Amino acid sequence: MPIAPGRRRFLAAAAALPAAALARPARAQAPAAWPDRPLRLIVPFPAGSTPDLVARAIGPQLAAGLGQPVVVDNRAGAGGNIGTDMIAKATDGHTIGLSINAPITTAPALYGNLPYDPRRDLRPIAMAVRAPQLLVIAPGVPARDLRGFLAHVRANPGKLSFASVGAGSGGHLAMVELMAREGLQMEHVPYRGFPQAVLDLIAGRIETMVVTIGAVLPQVREGQAIALACTGEKRAPEVPEIPTLAEAGVSDATSYGWSGLFAPASMPEAHRARLEELAVAGFREPAVRAPMEAAGFEVMGLPAAEFARFIEEETNRWGGLIQRLGIRAEG
Template identity: 45%
Template sequence: MSHHLPRRAVLASAVTGLMPTWAGAQGGGNWPTKPVRILVGFPGGSSPDLTARALAEPLSRALGQPVIVDNRAGAGGNIAADLVAKATDAHTIGLMINGNLTIARLLNPKTPYDPARDLAPVSLLGTAPLVLAAAPGVPARSAQEFFAAARAAGGQWNYGTPGVGTVAHIGTELLKARSGIAPVHVPYPGNPQVITAMVSGQLQMALLPPALAMAQVRAGKLQAVGVTSTGRSPLVPELPSLAEAGVPGFQLEIWNAVAAPASMPQPIVARLSALLSDIVRAPEMRERLFQQGWQVAGTAPEGLANRMRSDTALLGGVIQSQGIKAE
């Protein structure tokens, strides 16, 4: 990791040099001049909330100001994302998931912000594949056996997701198109309810975050078929990828990231990005996030911008071909 430090040090000093110009123009001294808020569009205890709270203390130390996590749950995280987009104080950022930064507008044209226009990418923090999980009674001793059973069942099988337009929903529709299976979508308020429905036999399958899925698999309540990464994932090294298991070219990841209002001055975005990247790459934080189910990325703003574009194209294609609309 040391090869990143000189560039970051140069970037940090360059940014520090630029700060007074902007701050002076605002009459506020060096940024930050007050507590920084991280808006999270999901409730306490959710994955984005846990990540935000892990980052708050080291970011506060680096900035010399309190960092407050502010939960504004609802609309799949889009309520918080809209508040970030409209913030004008240069002290509000958001911890967001894929959907908030890519397909929000494609799913619902009434979404009050445009991710590409109204949000500034700061850093892609962590990525993870999803685990294709099967209910206890489903034939799934191998991925091949599972897909054979799923194809034979056609529309008699159901799959669950934490809502219309979520990555799990769009990803399963993509899986259907690539593998020739045809389960029917049943949306739930969240993944805990999806798991309950699977264990009770109302659902036959679901795409679930690795930490959540494997806890149930190890407890003997669910079966794991494979992961949605191109190859095996360090998060669940024991599972084959679905590409390995005979679904060619299938890749899907969930991720979380920090974004700022598009109006935030570029030097501040650059400084935040460098700090967050260093924080998440530190060994202790890398391990903490790994335990939460994330492989650390810690990119520059350009890295997140590239990921936003590629995922918007991939998931947007499924949304359009399948006619998916958010409720």
């Protein structure tokens, strides 16, 4: 039986109703705003530490751009590995972190059972700061320049000791690299922190160490510790009279301690990119730079791509050194 034109129009309209009914809610549903609650910024070190200082300087800039508070959460332990693992494992979309070189570039080579993989589980947001270190000696060591000190160590193989805050730390690896290049033998004495190591250096219980400038600057200025070289590419403004390693006769040995912002791999790329944009701009702000520069750091503010290349170079250099020399974490 032929269908009347009016009925055909009714059936066609009725058939289209389910699709239209399904399509309307999809069109009406707007994408969820992000962030829709405060962000957690994990710092794998205690309050008052250098990474904590950096996090609290950049946090307000991120908060202003995101329209949500950024809450610093200090999760110290295991040389930064515990907090860095928490950053890597976060899946809530509202957790980021600020870590340093050791948990990112050397921990994978030092620990056989590291619970995270920096390359797989973390995404760089922006590099924050870097700082050179000083090679210092006790006042009783009979040398006043780097070449004289190296000659003294060669003349006394195995009789001198150097301090660090643990295997794989920046100071430890910088000294180990120098020893390997120069054919030196010294005993490694690990400490839990720089303060006690500096006290033992002053007392002559250890002969040398590579240490952050801020940790030993008062003692250097008072003559209680003798600075022989700076590990940076150029002289440090805090001690412009101290030559770089290259100026002192050891080339291609620059090294820095550094920190940067990271997102877990689970965070959507658009959100990570937004954080990168805010962080890079934030590190240009005088209010952010001032406290970090006052503490002796060079503010970098490198975007993610440059930061990722830098991390890869650091991982290859220091991770390769650890593997070549068979260095293992103590304890």
